[in-house]
Amino acid sequence: xxxxxxxxxxxxxxxxxxxxxxxxxxxxxxxxxxxxxxxxxxxxxxxxxxxxxxxxxxxxxxxxxxxxxxxxxxxxxxxxxxxxxxxxxxxxxxxxxxxxxxxxxxxxxxxxxxxxxxxxxxxxxxxxxxxxxxxxxxxxxxxxxxxxxxxxxxxxxxxxxxxxxxxxxxxxxxxxxxxxxxxxxxxxxxxxxxxxxxxxxxxxxxxxxxxxxxxxxxxxxxxxxxxxxxxxxxxxxxxxxxxxxxxxxxxxxxxxxxxxxxxxxxxxxxxxxxxxxxxxxxxxxxxxxxxxxxxxxxxxxxxxxxxxxxxxxxxxxxxxxxxxxxxxxxxxxxxxxxxxxxxxxxxxxxxxxxxxxxxxxxxxxxxxxxxxxxxxxxxxxxxxxxxxxxxxxxxxxxxxxxxxxxxxxxxxxxxxxxxxxxxxxxxxxxxxxxxxxxxxxxxxxxxxxxxx
Amino acid sequence: xxxxxxxxxxxxxxxxxxxxxxxxxxxxxxxxxxxxxxxxxxxxxxxxxxxxxxxxxxxxxxxxxxxxxxxxxxxxxxxxxxxxxxxxxxxxxxxxxxxxxxxxxxxxxxxxxxxxxxxxxxxxxxxxxxxxxxxxxxxxxxxxxxxxxxxxxxxxxxxxxxxxxxxxxxxxxxxxxxxxxxxxxxxxxxxxxxxxxxxxxxxxxxxxxxxxxxxxxxxxxxxxxxxxxxxxxxxxxxxxxxxxxxxxxxxxxxxxxxxxxxxxxxxxxxxxxxxxxxxxxxxxxxxxxxxxx
Numbered sequence: 001x002x003x004x005x006x007x008x009x010x011x012x013x014x015x016x017x018x019x020x021x022x023x024x025x026x027x028x029x030x031x032x033x034x035x036x037x038x039x040x041x042x043x044x045x046x047x048x049x050x051x052x053x054x055x056x057x058x059x060x061x062x063x064x065x066x067x068x069x070x071x072x073x074x075x076x077x078x079x080x081x082x083x084x085x086x087x088x089x090x091x092x093x094x095x096x097x098x099x100x101x102x103x104x105x106x107x108x109x110x111x112x113x114x115x116x117x118x119x120x121x122x123x124x125x126x127x128x129x130x131x132x133x134x135x136x137x138x139x140x141x142x143x144x145x146x147x148x149x150x151x152x153x154x155x156x157x158x159x160x161x162x163x164x165x166x167x168x169x170x171x172x173x174x175x176x177x178x179x180x181x182x183x184x185x186x187x188x189x190x191x192x193x194x195x196x197x198x199x200x201x202x203x204x205x206x207x208x209x210x211x212x213x214x215x216x217x218x219x220x221x222x223x224x225x226x227x228x229x230x231x232x233x234x235x236x237x238x239x240x241x242x243x244x245x246x247x248x249x250x251x252x253x254x255x256x257x258x259x260x261x262x263x264x265x266x267x268x269x270x271x272x273x274x275x276x277x278x279x280x281x282x283x284x285x286x287x288x289x290x291x292x293x294x295x296x297x298x299x300x301x302x303x304x305x306x307x308x309x310x311x312x313x314x315x316x317x318x319x320x321x322x323x324x325x326x327x328x329x330x331x332x333x334x335x336x337x338x339x340x341x342x343x344x345x346x347x348x349x350x351x352x353x354x355x356x357x358x359x360x361x362x363x364x365x366x367x368x369x370x371x372x373x374x375x376x377x378x379x380x381x382x383x384x385x386x387x388x389x390x391x392x393x394x395x396x397x398x399x400x401x402x403x404x405x406x407x408x409x410x411x412x413x414x415x416x417x418x419x420x421x422x423x424x425x426x427x428x429x430x431x432x433x434x435x436x437x438x439x440x441x442x443x444x445x446x447x448x449x450x451x452x
Numbered sequence: 453x454x455x456x457x458x459x460x461x462x463x464x465x466x467x468x469x470x471x472x473x474x475x476x477x478x479x480x481x482x483x484x485x486x487x488x489x490x491x492x493x494x495x496x497x498x499x500x501x502x503x504x505x506x507x508x509x510x511x512x513x514x515x516x517x518x519x520x521x522x523x524x525x526x527x528x529x530x531x532x533x534x535x536x537x538x539x540x541x542x543x544x545x546x547x548x549x550x551x552x553x554x555x556x557x558x559x560x561x562x563x564x565x566x567x568x569x570x571x572x573x574x575x576x577x578x579x580x581x582x583x584x585x586x587x588x589x590x591x592x593x594x595x596x597x598x599x600x601x602x603x604x605x606x607x608x609x610x611x612x613x614x615x616x617x618x619x620x621x622x623x624x625x626x627x628x629x630x631x632x633x634x635x636x637x638x639x640x641x642x643x644x645x646x647x648x649x650x651x652x653x654x655x656x657x658x659x660x661x662x663x664x665x666x667x668x669x670x671x672x673x674x675x676x677x678x679x680x681x682x683x684x685x686x687x688x689x690x691x692x693x694x695x696x697x698x699x700x701x702x703x704x705x706x707x708x709x710x711x712x713x714x715x716x717x718x719x720x721x722x723x724x725x726x727x728x729x730x731x732x733x734x735x736x737x738x739x740x741x742x743x744x745x
Contacts (some may be wrong), residue, residue, distance in 0.1 A: 183592055185578050242582060243581055
């Protein structure tokens with residue numbers, strides 16, 4: 001084993017592992033918190049454990065990690081219970097309940113700390129905020145064979161073992177109770193009437209969130225815990241519409257965030273020529289935010305860019321159709337070969353003419369255009385929809401015939417057959433203004449998207 | 453209490469032992485303990501139910517026996533306790549007193565025969581599930597704890613979506629459905645529950661005409677299969693057309709029984725407190741009810 005590898009194993013492996021496990025657990029459970037609008041529960045828990053830590057210290061007189069963990073876990077579960085009680089009986093929204101509980105419990109912890117003069121409880125602001133990831137080092141075995149003998153497991157710090165257990169339990173919990181978690185979050189009333197007590201399922205979820213928070217915040221700090229409960233779930237939500245893919249994607253995003261963030265923390269300052277390294281948990285939190293931002297902007301369906309592109313395409317589509325419609329009406333009135341209509345702003349109509357020409361819907365040079373056969377079919381379909389809508393609005397909806405044109409001008413662009421106004425077979429052949437309605441559906445549909 | 457109810461009550465035999473708890477003060481025990489003899493047939497029997505939120509009573513001393521295989525409307529003004537009534541029947545909100553039985557059985561034993569359609573606004577329609585996922589939720593009890601939704605369950609759920617005319621939208625995310633389509637998904641989920649008694653909380657609220665017709669068709673199918681449906685209903689105009697029985701509620705039971713007998717102008721007046729606009733609607737509704745055979 002080379003020195004570089006040994007250094008990595010000794011110095012980087014455990015922090016990286018701890019951060020990945022913490023991110024994984026929080027990311028997985030965070031989905032259900034976000035869906036239940038309880039995203040800040042992790043924040044509440046990670047602050048409210050302070051009195052639990054102090055009381056555990058006072059009771060057991062030791063900073064032994066097990067005692068502290070138990071104290072923190074009890075405080076975490078108590079936080080969850082208090083939030084739920086205040087929400088139910090105080091008749092306030094969950095955010096307010098969480099705000100009250102965590103500030104009061106944190107303050108209580110500070111008071112206890114001062115009163116007991118137990119200042120050697122090692123819980124300064126730094127530790128709470130960004131954890132002690134960098135202190136997790138060990139002396140890795142020198143030989144590869146020693147890694148496989150599993151004796152080294154005893155050398156692994158307790159935090160990492162706890163995190164591994166919490167991650168395994170979280171995964172098992174979500175996998176086993178997936179459909180129960182889904183129905184309890186979506187429709188607690190139906191769940192309960194079906195014998196799946198939503199309150200108990202959600203309570204169990206909260207206990208696990210408390211365990212994951214307590215196990216994680218010690219290593220990675222409360223800021224990263226809060227980020228990991230919210231960001232991966234929100235990122236995955238941008239990428240998918242179903243719960244199972246969302247949960248899988250969020251777990252992957254969480255783990256990737258930890259690894260990327262850790263890498264950035266150790267490598268970026270080096271590349272930028274700065275001395276030392278930055279706080280790893282901080283770098284991971286920033287990474288989580290960056291990934292979420294990228295997803296919000298660039299997600300394939302729900303992203304800002306994708307929606308802008310869809311809107312733009314739709315606008316072009318409408319302009320092209322309006323152009324074809326205008327040409328069709330001109331041809332109907334006997335004037336063949338016409339100029340680009342200027343009812344729409346000039347640039348937009350030029351753009352529409354360009355697109356229509358590229359799609360082979362119109363022919364002709366410069367400002368004079370003619371419908372091609374394909375363009376004629378599309379235009380006939382459009383005019384048909386327009387006049388059917390006019391007929392429908394007059395005959396069925398009772399509008400006056402001089403009021404229907406503007407409405408039909410919008411409705412004609414709806415391409416979904418289920419939204420067409422008339423049942424085939426009883427369609428009229430004239431619109432309210434006496435013009436004939438071109439027959440048949442248009443077979444040439446350049447685009448199948450629904451413009452609604 | 454209608455004359456019919458009173459007659460039933462006077463015929464009722466002595467109380468069986470199990471239900472002597474929660475006697476409200478000020479009521480003679482003999483009346484409380486009286487049980488209509490047909491409560492084993494009745495899909496829902498409610499006795500002396502009182503429900504309070506934060507010490508304010510919402511329902512007071514409600515007695516009701518639902519007839520079997522009937523479509524039943526619960527009507528009453530806002531805040532009359534209509535939703536609370538069905539939630540209290542299913543133990544979703546705690547009762548201060550009273551007893552609820554389904555076919556003579558307590559809720560815990562009858563639960564698997566009772567379906568529920570909550571108000572459409574009660575859930576988050578941005579939730580990442582498809583229409584099919586939602587319908588499958590109706591079968592979770594049957595599937596059982598820890599087990600995933602199987603192929604057979606999905607096929608059954610598709611069948612339920614077909615019955616409400618939504619099969620082709622099965623894989624749409626629910627936020628992309630219209631209000632009427634969402635309500636149909638809820639109805640399909642109720643069908644997936646395959647229950648003998650359904651509670652529906654305003655299934656007709658804010659739906660389009662096509663959906664309203666689809667819902668009515670399904671309700672009639674359910675009745676033809678011998679099932680009962682109890683709907684919280686707001687539209688007095690359609691009570692006589694859609695429903696067999698009506699429970700008129702305003703904290704207390706104002707009247708209950710067949711629409712033709714109890715859905716009268718006088719009872720509507722009592723239920724709604726005689727507000728003018730409502731009276732106009734009500735008299736129209738009564739006129740329609742009169743036209744029904």
